[in-house]
Amino acid sequence: MATHYGTLADAATYHEERGNAPWAASTDPQRTSALVRASEWLDGVYRSRWPGQKAGARAQVRDWPRINAFDAEHNAIASDEVPDEVERATYAAALRELGKPGSLSPDVVLGQSKVLTAVKGIVWTPLRSFATTEDMAPTLTEVERVLSGLIGSRGATEFLVRA
Incomplete structure (x- = not known):
């Protein structure tokens, strides 16, 4: 049962490519804790905007993977997949949490x-x-940007047209 999105190795690559030195300077337990807090924050903030439903229903700890999920361009997302966007958003949010634990959920x-x-x-x-x-x-613009291909915009309105 996954407690966070992504992996420590992929998070290290993500932060190395962006020159985020604080990630490399921290310990694996600190990084893991930051990934858990970031994953919980993402689920709490974006739950109402994720497409589809949890693949494992209520027994599933994290919101992903999901069934009946499509990205913003209507491409199907496999029911056993955690989208790359969710993992990258987790890594971005985890850096904030690593620097100041609890800052995402004041x-x-x-x-x-x-x-x-x-x-x-x-x-x-x-x-x-x-x-x-x-x-x-808090609104993390990097997270919003990374997730933009997966979720609709905040406050988006759908219009119904009578035929």
Whole structure:
């Protein structure tokens, strides 16, 4: 039963090709922990956007592999496959987690969330009262880019046409 997406060897290659020295400077247990946290984060953030359904239903720990899954270009994804995009997104997110464990899933108190709205005189403005935890979650542009060929865009709307 896989606890994370990808492999340590493939993660090492991914980070070496990108010159991400902190990955090479860490230990295998640190890397494995970062991969587990990154995989959990990906599943939690992207679960509603993944195509298809879990191949192993509820007994399956990770969201992938999946059945009835297609990529953004409508190419079928095998029911025993974890797409390369998911593995690469895991490696990208794991680097963030390696540098600062827990940074992908920060605790937030929505009623106390605020943004800096003026620098001169330092003015903080509370976020709207209907902000959600999703509004406060970090967005990793590299992960979004890597997954773009697999998932639809956030907030995409499908239109139904009456025939």
